[in-house]
Amino acid sequence: xxxxxxxxxxxxNKIFLKDKFEQIERLTAKTGIxxxxxxxxxxxxxxxxxxxxxxxGYDRTEIELLILVTxxxxxxxxxxxxxxxxxxxxxxxxxxxxxxxxxxGFVQSFVVMEKLISKYKKALLVTSDCYRQKLAPDDxxxxxxxxxxxxxxxxxxxxxxxxxxxxxxxxxxxxxxLLYQSCGNENxxxxxxxxxxxxxxxxxxxxxxxxxxxxxxEQKDIxxxxxxxxxxxxxxxEGIKGALGKYAPKVFENYMHYGNTVSSTIxxxxxxxxxxxxxxxxxxxxxxxxxxxxxxxxx
Amino acid sequence: xxxxxxxxxxxxLDLKFSEISIDSTANEIxxxxxxxxxxxxxxxxxxxxxxTERAPELASASTVREIVEAVKTHQ
Numbered sequence: 001x002x003x004x005x006x007x008x009x010x011x012x013n014k015i016f017l018k019d020k021f022e023q024i025e026r027l028t029a030k031t032g033i034x035x036x037x038x039x040x041x042x043x044x045x046x047x048x049x050x051x052x053x054x055x056x057g058y059d060r061t062e063i064e065l066l067i068l069v070t071x072x073x074x075x076x077x078x079x080x081x082x083x084x085x086x087x088x089x090x091x092x093x094x095x096x097x098x099x100x101x102x103x104x105g106f107v108q109s110f111v112v113m114e115k116l117i118s119k120y121k122k123a124l125l126v127t128s129d130c131y132r133q134k135l136a137p138d139d140x141x142x143x144x145x146x147x148x149x150x151x152x153x154x155x156x157x158x159x160x161x162x163x164x165x166x167x168x169x170x171x172x173x174x175x176x177x178l179l180y181q182s183c184g185n186e187n188x189x190x191x192x193x194x195x196x197x198x199x200x201x202x203x204x205x206x207x208x209x210x211x212x213x214x215x216x217x218e219q220k221d222i223x224x225x226x227x228x229x230x231x232x233x234x235x236x237x238e239g240i241k242g243a244l245g246k247y248a249p250k251v252f253e254n255y256m257h258y259g260n261t262v263s264s265t266i267x268x269x270x271x272x273x274x275x276x277x278x279x280x281x282x283x284x285x286x287x288x289x290x291x292x293x294x295x296x297x298x299x
Numbered sequence: 300x301x302x303x304x305x306x307x308x309x310x311x312l313d314l315k316f317s318e319i320s321i322d323s324t325a326n327e328i329x330x331x332x333x334x335x336x337x338x339x340x341x342x343x344x345x346x347x348x349x350x351t352e353r354a355p356e357l358a359s360a361s362t363v364r365e366i367v368e369a370v371k372t373h374q
Contacts, residue, residue, distance in 0.1 A: 141333035195333035
């Protein structure tokens with residue numbers, strides 16, 4: 001499965017945190033995020049924007065599969081991917097579904113997509129989240145990291161010239177309370193994030209998981225060209241980098257430019273650092289709400 | 300040791316030593332938010348050799364007293 005092309009879109013309002021919150025410097029020093037992006041629209045609008053960019057010059061009628069990764073649904077039904085497919089003018093035979101995952105959503109759907117690409121040949125993998133609508137106005141910690149954004153990726157079957165060589169997923173539903181938004185009144189329907197405990201999860205679970213992927217590569221004599229990890233914030237990215245030893249320079253970063261766009265951080269990194277330009281394979285590591293974490297090695 | 304830990308907490312939250320005590324709680328201190336707590340854990344790890352590995356309860360502690368007791372137990 002080859003990554004043919006990617007494009008992304010951000011919320012149209014750039015918010016400098018120093019303009020919104022008093023004494024925010026302490027927080028931004030930890031997050032490394034001076035500004036975030038917020039949309040007046042919704043996740044389907046953002047997805048549409050990213051898709052229109054990526055489909056420029058591409059015959060969209062050839063798209064046979066569309067996955068929309070989002071935890072910011074506009075409709076409970078029909079599936080938001082169906083609405084998106086109509087807005088894009090995809091052909092009526094397209095197979096679509098929504099994928100309800102957050103920061104691990106891109107990597108998990110990438111794994112699913114690879115299983116389906118031999119049948120559907122040309123596919124669109126779209127991530128889109130508008131977490132800012134979920135935030136309590138007085139919750140400085142979440143307001144200081146999350147951005148609204150979307151990314152669209154065209155994937156094509158290439159008979160396994162490019163392929164996932166390794167994948168590993170961890171699902172720890174017992175940690176649901178660390179990061180959630182309830183359909184009911186829990187936390188007044190707003191997003192709750194226990195940042196410290198999630199950080200501990202990244203140290204105890206995600207770092208060893210990435211290290212195992214690296215060990216796999218070393219054992220198979222696979223060179224690692226780049227490591228794409230979820231851009232949660234500076235403190236998380238730097239913490240993971242610090243545990244990867246000689247591979248730390250391989251880790252790409254862009255949280256300082258866009259904030260935490262949830263499901264879109266990794267595909268945006270790929271947009272800026274194309275996998276096909278790497279000298280070696282790529283490692284993708286998505287982790288977060290669930291808590292869940294998925295790591296793949298992709299060549 | 301209690302003073303040492305309170306000093307670390309104060310530094311992590313950008314507070315003066317005098318602004319925090321053994322009886323302080325997260326609910327009373329605006330700086331003790333999600334990311335403030337994260338900073339606190341990092342400082343404790345630096346000082347006490349990755350103590351959060353041995354004392355995961357530090358991640359959910361919400362009072363200075365809980366932190367002091369956890370550090371004393373696991374350091």
